[in-house]
Amino acid sequence: MYPSLTIPVPDFLDSIPVEHRKDPHALLQILIQIQHAYHHVPKEAAKRLAEEMGVPLVRVQGLLSFYSFLSPEPQGDYVIHFSDNITDQMLGNRGLAAHLCQRLGVKLGETRKDGRVSVHFTSCTGMCDQGPAALVNYLPVTNLDQERIERIADLVNAQIPLQDWPPEFFTVKSQIRRSDVVFRKPIEPGEGIRASLERGGAFLAEWAEDLAPSDARKHHLERGGAETLKEIYRSELRGRGGAGFKTGIKWESVRDAKSSDHYVLCNADEGEPGTFKDRVLLTDYADMVFEGMTICGHAVGSKTGILYLRQEYWYMKEHLEKVLSRRREAGLLGKGILGTALDFDIELHFGAGAYICGMETAMIKSIEGRRGIPRRRWPLPVHQGYLRCPTVVNNVETFAAATVISAKGGAWFAHNGTGQSTGTKLFCVSGDCERPGIYEYPWGVSVHEVLRDCGALDAQGVQVGGPSGTMINTREFDRSACFEDLVGTGTLMIFGPQRDMFEAVKNFALFFQHESCGLCTPCRVGTTLLANYVRKFEKGCGSPVDLKEMQNISGLMKTMAHCGLGQTANHHITESIEKFPAIWKGRMKTTEFIPAFDLDGALEEARNLTGRTDPEAHLAPDHAPMEA
Amino acid sequence: MAEKLKVATCSLAGCFGCHMSLLDVDERLLELLEIVEFDRSPINDIKHISQPVDLGLIEGGVCNAENIHVLHEFRKMCKILVAVGECGITGGIPSMRNSFTLKECLEEAFVRGAGTENAHIPDDPEIPLLLDKVRPLHHIVKIDYFLPGCPPSAEAFLYFLTELMAGRDPSLPQELIHFD
Numbered sequence: 103m104y105p106s107l108t109i110p111v112p113d114f115l116d117s118i119p120v121e122h123r124k125d126p127h128a129l130l131q132i133l134i135q136i137q138h139a140y141h142h143v144p145k146e147a148a149k150r151l152a153e154e155m156g157v158p159l160v161r162v163q164g165l166l167s168f169y170s171f172l173s174p175e176p177q178g179d180y181v182i183h184f185s186d187n188i189t190d191q192m193l194g195n196r197g198l199a200a201h202l203c204q205r206l207g208v209k210l211g212e213t214r215k216d217g218r219v220s221v222h223f224t225s226c227t228g229m230c231d232q233g234p235a236a237l238v239n240y241l242p243v244t245n246l247d248q249e250r251i252e253r254i255a256d257l258v259n260a261q262i263p264l265q266d267w268p269p270e271f272f273t274v275k276s277q278i279r280r281s282d283v284v285f286r287k288p289i290e291p292g293e294g295i296r297a298s299l300e301r302g303g304a305f306l307a308e309w310a311e312d313l314a315p316s317d318a319r320k321h322h323l324e325r326g327g328a329e330t331l332k333e334i335y336r337s338e339l340r341g342r343g344g345a346g347f348k349t350g351i352k353w354e355s356v357r358d359a360k361s362s363d364h365y366v367l368c369n370a371d372e373g374e375p376g377t378f379k380d381r382v383l384l385t386d387y388a389d390m391v392f393e394g395m396t397i398c399g400h401a402v403g404s405k406t407g408i409l410y411l412r413q414e415y416w417y418m419k420e421h422l423e424k425v426l427s428r429r430r431e432a433g434l435l436g437k438g439i440l441g442t443a444l445d446f447d448i449e450l451h452f453g454a455g456a457y458i459c460g461m462e463t464a465m466i467k468s469i470e471g472r473r474g475i476p477r478r479r480w481p482l483p484v485h486q487g488y489l490r491c492p493t494v495v496n497n498v499e500t501f502a503a504a505t506v507i508s509a510k511g512g513a514w515f516a517h518n519g520t521g522q523s524t525g526t527k528l529f530c531v532s533g534d535c536e537r538p539g540i541y542e543y544p545w546g547v548s549v550h551e552v553l554r555d556c557g558a559l560d561a562q563g564v565q566v567g568g569p570s571g572t573m574i575n576t577r578e579f580d581r582s583a584c585f586e587d588l589v590g591t592g593t594l595m596i597f598g599p600q601r602d603m604f605e606a607v608k609n610f611a612l613f614f615q616h617e618s619c620g621l622c623t624p625c626r627v628g629t630t631l632l633a634n635y636v637r638k639f640e641k642g643c644g645s646p647v648d649l650k651e652m653q654n655i656s657g658l659m660k661t662m663a664h665c666g667l668g669q670t671a672n673h674h675i676t677e678s679i680e681k682f683p684a685i686w687k688g689r690m691k692t693t694e695f696i697p698a699f700d701l702d703g704a705l706e707e708a709r710n711l712t713g714r715t716d717p718e719a720h721l722a723p724d725h726a727p728m729e730a
Numbered sequence: 731m732a733e734k735l736k737v738a739t740c741s742l743a744g745c746f747g748c749h750m751s752l753l754d755v756d757e758r759l760l761e762l763l764e765i766v767e768f769d770r771s772p773i774n775d776i777k778h779i780s781q782p783v784d785l786g787l788i789e790g791g792v793c794n795a796e797n798i799h800v801l802h803e804f805r806k807m808c809k810i811l812v813a814v815g816e817c818g819i820t821g822g823i824p825s826m827r828n829s830f831t832l833k834e835c836l837e838e839a840f841v842r843g844a845g846t847e848n849a850h851i852p853d854d855p856e857i858p859l860l861l862d863k864v865r866p867l868h869h870i871v872k873i874d875y876f877l878p879g880c881p882p883s884a885e886a887f888l889y890f891l892t893e894l895m896a897g898r899d900p901s902l903p904q905e906l907i908h909f910d
């Protein structure tokens with residue numbers, strides 16, 4: 103048994119600072135700690151937390167049922183989650199998972215009787231360029247193959263603690279294959295915030311006469327912030343999370359919003375399958391990200407930043423905390439940054455397995471310790487966000503870009519890219535190509551150029567921007583990645599000529615079915631119906647009638663769903679019907695509607711119960727209905 | 731005057747509540763009969779559809795082999811087929827048995843039930859076999875329209891039929907599908 107799993111629950115809870123235990127906002131973060139310590143959340147712990155926080159027990163249970171990495175039921179000493187993105191599937195993860203289960207004598211999704219091990223599938227873990235990947239006790243294991251699976255089975259059976267496993271199993275490579283102007287020569291720590299603070303200019307003599315010293319310092323700080331905001335405007339930077347909102351407008355709205363507190367949130371939820379740039383940025387360029395948040399704090403007048411990471415990136419916690427404390431020691435974070443009046447610090451928050459938490463209002467709720475269910479975007483987070491205070495929510499890459507802009511100037515940044523998409527962009531390339539990894543290009547690069555550089559000129563299709571993005575075929579490879587054309591998070595999952603695109607569609611449909619938060623009917627029911635139709639086609643029972651119905655449902659979701667998840671969770675259906683019609687037509691055995699199940703088979707149970715064999719006890723196959 | 735709309739109706743795994751609601755058009759039934767003519771229907775007790783008709787209205791879901799035969803007859807003979815009411819559209823109340831196995835349901839009713847004599851699961855060939863799950867109509871055949879409600883109001887039936895007669899695509903206004 104793992105030593106950590108045997109600490110008595112009351113002792114463990116006592117070890118958590120009491121001010122946290124009494125703060126409902128800390129609920130999710132505490133549950134994550136408990137999950138890591140016990141590989142589930144014991145009832146006893148849930149009950150005591152609810153009592154201490156003064157919240158109903160259902161509030162705690164609500165989190166357990168919402169976040170997929172929190173479990174109310176005991177899991178194994180070793181909890182293994184296989185990443186199940188389409189890129190993992192193309193590299194054979196399903197076979198590897200089945201083999202591991204067989205070696206360990208455990209059923210998928212269950213815990214072995216002796217409580218040693220549980221094996222699950224999970225949505226993409228962000229290791230698409232080095233899959234198939236899995237999480238073992240919440241730590242990523244990459245490049246799985248038959249040999250590694252055999253070793254893992256041996257290690258688990260021999261009860262070897264994780265710290266004694268071969269360290270190369272846990273190697274996560276950054277694989278930056280191409281750098282452009284931004285990342286070829288990264289900004290040194292402090293360069294960006296110093297430039298931002300210096301924009302306050304020299305202290306003027308009249309300030310000293312008119313203002314008290316502390317007010318003069320504040321005035322200087324505000325002037326610098328305003329100038330930095332101008333630089334952001336000049337750069338025409340747009341958010342890198344996918345939606346492409348103008349960062350300057352967002353920051354200015356928060357700066358102008360009257361409130362005692364303002365917040366800067368950095369979204370590193372990165373749940374869109376196929377996307378892993380934030381992982382690389384936070385691994386290799388964490389300083390640039392933290393510095394961008396600090397610059398934002400300076401520009402909007404905020405003292406607190408929060409970096410929200412998906413649970414899959416838990417392994418980076420130590421590294422990021424080190425970077426933060428190094429920055430504090432260097433005077434780049436904390437009180438009086440670089441000797442000025444600027445106070446700003448950053449905390450880390452983690453998610454617990456929910457794609458929807460990448461949606462900003464859902465993320466805010468998650469940071470507040472609630473179920474990550476998006477709310478209506480009015481009031482906007484810039485007016486009422488985290489704790490109902492004005493809040494900037496930006497993507498990891500956006501903050502890194504802000505650092506560059508502060509250091510080198512908005513005009514320098516805007517020099518690259520296209521008219522409406524300035525600067526450079528990190529692209530996450532995975533799937534069937536010779537060199538998967540991160541590629542930095544100026545905006546406007548064509549898909550064809552990326553395919554050439556990564557060695558995938560024989561591709562038959564590319565999923566741009568993840569499952570919620572756009573599916574393109576060879577006729578569209580000259581399209582360019584920019585806000586004017588193919589927008590998205592800069593994700594390219596490549597499908598070689600040998601692939602059946604239907605497998606991708608199925609993977610995406612099941613992904614959305616699993617990740618819908620369930621709040622609104624168009625999304626909750628729509629994603630399930632679409633997944634059912636995909637399964638129907640898989641069985642060879644699909645017909646043009648079904649195809650039309652899928653398009654109807656997609657249209658409904660697009661117009662009626664509550665948030666971006668539901669509105670885009672049908673793209674893979676409509677676009678594959680349009681661009682890869684053969685994958686659907688090839689599966690149609692009939693032009694007329696037939697059921698998705700075997701009618702006669704549906705009588706089998708009744709035949710067994712009654713022992714009847716007469717003709718009326720069967721439905722002949724010629725009962726396939728005829729259309730009028 | 732234009733030719734009458736030929737209509738067939740039936741109740742599968744339903745409660746006849748939708749048919750009762752159709753009869754709630756009361757005296758307007760006489761006006762209705764000016765524009766429609768009923769073929770197979772429990773209203774006139776015709777047992778099979780005699781010739782192809784324009785419209786089939788089906789209440790109730792599909793729970794047994796006979797339901798499937800009837801549904802297929804309707805699909806074959808009706809130009810437009812409509813799932814009427816909650817059970818036809820979703821399976822409704824009868825589909826509550828779907829969370830149990832058929833064996834559990836039948837044993838509860840015929841083996842373990844209070845005061846049961848000669849306890850056994852009925853196996854007479856006269857009785858249609860039950861499907862393992864109760865299904866909504868559109869799982870079995872193509873359905874052209876769904877008329878929601880439990881039951882749909884008499885007004886909803888009238889509106890639907892008159893719109894269809896006028897050659898329009900029937901789309902019920904909010905007040906006819908607003909139930910709470």
